[in-house]
Amino acid sequence: MWSRAALAFACLVVEAALNFRGPVMLPAFVFAAYSLATLVGSWETRPGVEFLSIVLETVFFLVYSVFGSGPAVVLPAALFLHLMLACLFLLKWWNTWLIWGASTTVIALAGAPRVDILWPLVFWVGLAVTITSIFWDRREKVLEEGRRQAAEFREQAARIREAERTKLAGDFHDGPLQAFAAVQIRLEVVKRMLEREPEAARQELAALVDLVRRQYMEMRAFLRNLRPVELGGAGLVASIRQVIAEFEKQTGIKVTFETSGEPGLESAERTAEAVQIVREALNNVQKHSRATRVAVSVEGRRNQAVLIIEDNGVGFPFSGSYSLDELEKLGLGPLSIEKRVRSLGGGLLVESRPQGGARLTVELAG
Known part of the structure; x- marks a missing residue:
């Protein structure tokens, strides 16, 4: 120099x-x-x-x-x-x-x-x-x-965004897209039946109307599940109560809601994730379970929040009780809920009885 x-x-x-x-x-x-x-x-x-x-x-x-x-x-x-x-x-x-x-x-x-x-x-x-x-x-x-942690957070955010995109694409492909394709095929069939079998065509049209109505409800549930959780200053119990009221209004399925103790979730982020878990569980009930009743309960246990969602539907395509580790290893259960619970460091227990309903128990530390 x-x-x-x-x-x-x-x-x-x-x-x-x-x-x-x-x-x-x-x-x-x-x-x-x-x-x-x-x-x-x-x-x-x-x-x-x-x-x-x-x-x-x-x-x-x-x-x-x-x-x-x-x-x-x-x-x-x-x-x-x-x-x-x-x-x-x-x-x-x-x-x-x-x-x-x-x-x-x-x-x-x-x-x-x-x-x-x-x-x-x-x-x-x-x-x-x-x-x-x-x-x-x-x-x-x-x-x-600080730079290292910021880089890790950016990578984690990128992985989460990619996982959300993959989930969104899969849900859309398996849900609304498949339903629209089915409606299109059946409409072509009805078109050919109108001249030869008008009565059968009218019955098929009635079935299509019912299918479109169900898909409309599923599409609304699908879009509702995409919306971020907005707590607006409300706590866990009040936010879940709001989600349940919206679910009942949209689907007509009766939901009972019980609380006990004080849930120990301190941060707004963990509270929002817990509400989203309940919302996704209810959405799965509407899409897959054919349930007529759902019971949701929130319990506070020693700086923990325990969420229980139970329905009287057809259950999962397996029988028994499985923990989060077992579900991940076997590739069973509600994948999106499993990922959320894992990211929060919580516990999950899925109990399924074929034609006898299902029960999800989620434990989240404060």
Whole structure:
């Protein structure tokens, strides 16, 4: 760097003027030549060269401070200040501490006249720079950890978005899209039947009207499930009560709702996720269970919220009780609910009785 080369040539000129044949002349010439060579050749951009330059500058500072000519301390002081600034910006704190410790020790043990003047400067400036370097190093570690966590959060958000897109595409393909395709095919059949079998065509049209009505209700439920949960300051119980009222209005299915204890979900984010789990469970009841009654309960247990959704429908295509780990391993159960419960670090138990309904128990810690 230019500042190092300027100091090196200033020391060389001063030493040549005061004591051309002195012991510092050769080190001053070598240090000036090295500083100029690194500057012209851009060597300091290479790995390790900057550290070597600081080490050589440290050695030259000590030699010049102890053996240099003249009583003035301006150049040694300038050399040390430049050295400490280079350590602060380019080296780790332990390297700065080592260079400061070596400089302080050599200056304290040397017997040259200017040492008594230089030592307080070396000690206090070096101490201040070392403390600052430690502070900067810790700050950099905190910033690096923050950057790492931010990168992890971005990756997690990207994975969640991709999973939501995949789920949305799958739900749309398996639900409304398949129903529309079925309606189109059956309409073609009715078109051909109108001339030959008008009575059968009218019956098929009536069945199609019923199918379209059911698909309309499913589409509304599908769109309702896509809407984000808006708590509006309401707690878990009030939000679930609102979801249930909307479900009953849209589907005509009767839902009983019971609460006990105080659910221990502290954050609004976890509360919104719990409400979304109930909403998805009710949507699954409408789409798959053929249930006429649903029971929802919320229990508070020792900083936990326990959600129970039970229906009298056809149940899942399996029989028995399965935990979250077992469901994931076997590929069974409501996948979207399983993912939400897993992301919240909760527990899930699915109980199914063929033609006897199903029961979901979700445990979420506060």
